[in-house]
Amino acid sequence: MDKTSRSRSRGRGTGRATLEQVAGMAGVSIMTASRALSQPKLVSDATRSKVEQAVAELGYVPNRAARALASSQSHVIVVLVPSLSNAVFTAVLEGIHDAVAPGQYQLLIGNTYYSQLEEEKLLRTYLQSNPDGILFSSQVRSPAVAKMLAASKVPAVAMMDLSDDPAVLSVGFSQYEAGMAMTRHLIAKGYTRIGFIGAQLDERTLRRADGYRAAMAAAGLADPGLELMVPERSTIALGAGLMAQLMALRPDCDAVFCCNDDLAHGAVFHCQRQGIRIPQDIAVCGFNDLPASAWMMPSLTTVDTPRYQIGFEAAGLLLQVIKGEEPAERRIDLGFTLRDRESA
Numbered sequence: 001m002d003k004t005s006r007s008r009s010r011g012r013g014t015g016r017a018t019l020e021q022v023a024g025m026a027g028v029s030i031m032t033a034s035r036a037l038s039q040p041k042l043v044s045d046a047t048r049s050k051v052e053q054a055v056a057e058l059g060y061v062p063n064r065a066a067r068a069l070a071s072s073q074s075h076v077i078v079v080l081v082p083s084l085s086n087a088v089f090t091a092v093l094e095g096i097h098d099a100v101a102p103g104q105y106q107l108l109i110g111n112t113y114y115s116q117l118e119e120e121k122l123l124r125t126y127l128q129s130n131p132d133g134i135l136f137s138s139q140v141r142s143p144a145v146a147k148m149l150a151a152s153k154v155p156a157v158a159m160m161d162l163s164d165d166p167a168v169l170s171v172g173f174s175q176y177e178a179g180m181a182m183t184r185h186l187i188a189k190g191y192t193r194i195g196f197i198g199a200q201l202d203e204r205t206l207r208r209a210d211g212y213r214a215a216m217a218a219a220g221l222a223d224p225g226l227e228l229m230v231p232e233r234s235t236i237a238l239g240a241g242l243m244a245q246l247m248a249l250r251p252d253c254d255a256v257f258c259c260n261d262d263l264a265h266g267a268v269f270h271c272q273r274q275g276i277r278i279p280q281d282i283a284v285c286g287f288n289d290l291p292a293s294a295w296m297m298p299s300l301t302t303v304d305t306p307r308y309q310i311g312f313e314a315a316g317l318l319l320q321v322i323k324g325e326e327p328a329e330r331r332i333d334l335g336f337t338l339r340d341r342e343s344a
Contacts, residue, residue: 239266
């Protein structure tokens, strides 16, 4: 039995094609086959073509974990987001992908479902792949996550909000300041009984709510009875239901700040079904400026957040640290824009 036949035999026994099989079929050494796959510019076109042909015929998939152990780099970046269906985070993921693609990094994307326990489970699993870095969509760390990060020494960047801790790399904008800015905008327009509708109650929603409270208190308008906060997942239907509840509880409410555009869309639809005029009878505002918000009737006043740019800049910052470079900024504030439209 020749070398190639023996290699094929071993492949059938393990059920997985090996680099040795690829090298045997291509008629090159294992080192040359490895170089053709990992550093193709260092081998001739003819050799690379033979190796690629063998890879295709055998269905060979490189063992990235083994390569990571050998080189101390895996070219894998872990990304943890709370939702894969929310347009906010799909834009962030797009920015991350565009930033890492030129370096041929692979993304391991995990959905935490807004759960710290799920985040812990995902991180424990993904750290086994020896990732080069981690991108979090949150600032809050459970003790278990903090311990795993410290033990692994894998660099991490937090996205969406800004950290006050100089040791933490973060990219985003101040959720607190954005919540305050929208509330001040409504106050400046003459509204005095401004309600706040919140759902999910994740850290970003809670910081926006804190900003709302601070602005209301500063204007002498604080009233806890104007707040309606529930832990349910944010949807348009929930926004309609919460708007109905708030107006039943506080019929004197003259404006509503919804913690995101999904809820605000639902609030607008509820008012339209009930014949309530916007903004003549009540103003409605949202957060994140989703694509549909500018095209609603009336168009929605909201906060435009730089979601794609957050992903792109956060990934770029992480790549700097992975390369051993000291970033010029450890806290990158990309700001936000208030879109004043017809609904307020």
